[in-house]
Amino acid sequence: MERERIVFIGGGNMARSLIGGLVAGGWPAERIGVTDPTPDQRERLASRFGVTTSEDNRAAVADADVVVLAVKPQLMEQVCQDLAPALAGRQPLIVSIAAGVRMEAIARWLSYDGPIVRCMPNTPSLVQAGITALFPNDRVSGDQRSTAESILRAGGSVIWVDDEKLMDTVTGISGSGPAYFFRIMEAMEEAAVARGLPREQARLLVIETAFGAARMALESEDDPGTLRQNVTSKGGTTAAALDTFEAGGLADLVDRAVGAAAERAAELGDQLGGK
């Protein structure tokens, strides 16, 4: 079967990363189109990946099986309303990667009752190590779910959620989560430097430790709690550090931080929804 024709609306960082992953994974470049207002951006994408580029959103989607909306959330209303006439009478799969923009708003702005998948990728997708949560409307077929998965897998792993409200929690975990780990890395680096390690060595120790822990957690059959217990001997160094975290209320602090992010995501969803 011939691969679906995918058109990305917006050829910025996220589109470039997904296109790179798709082409590297064997998706034919001639079945991928991208629109972007900036000539340099179009030129870069065309020469690097061999994809078709254009500045005309409406014309670009005319023969698309899948339309990936990859513009900034604040531009979604205007871009969708402009695209609406080109979708009249057609039912391509719409995939939105715009953070925080709800399914209902996308459908309303596009005047569209066809299949839509709303996605929440995260920044590590830019280095093919991301994770994306997907939420389908009830018009999305099984084949279209597979297609949406193939596109977002170009940036890393994928999960499906079956309640759109969970997208706010996803935002508080994987969406904002990379910054939580960066913050912990910063604090560990400072603690190391304060105790005499050169900054470069401190940074490498911290980053490799974070990477190693994540890789062990991914590859092991044990959950993170068990992995933690396995490396914590009674009265040892790790126990001394973890006791300090507990005394400082780490679990409660993390819970409140995730809650604050999820709450903010819901507020932004209201604002972006244009209602």
Ligand SMILES: NC(=O)c1ccc[n+]([C@@H]2O[C@H](COP(=O)([O-])OP(=O)(O)OC[C@H]3O[C@@H](n4cnc5c(N)ncnc54)[C@H](OP(=O)(O)O)[C@@H]3O)[C@@H](O)[C@H]2O)c1
């Ligand atoms: N980057 C991330 O880590 C990340 C994570 C999660 C979700 N996302 C979502 O992914 C989407 C894209 O993010 P990004 O980081 O790739 O942003 P970006 O680099 O700014 O890419 C957006 C692109 O869309 C172009 N554009 C602007 N108006 C357009 C129009 N009318 N038609 C077609 N293209 C247009 C922009 O061109 P100009 O630059 O010339 O305006 C830009 O090249 C956003 O909705 C964001 O919420 C991104």
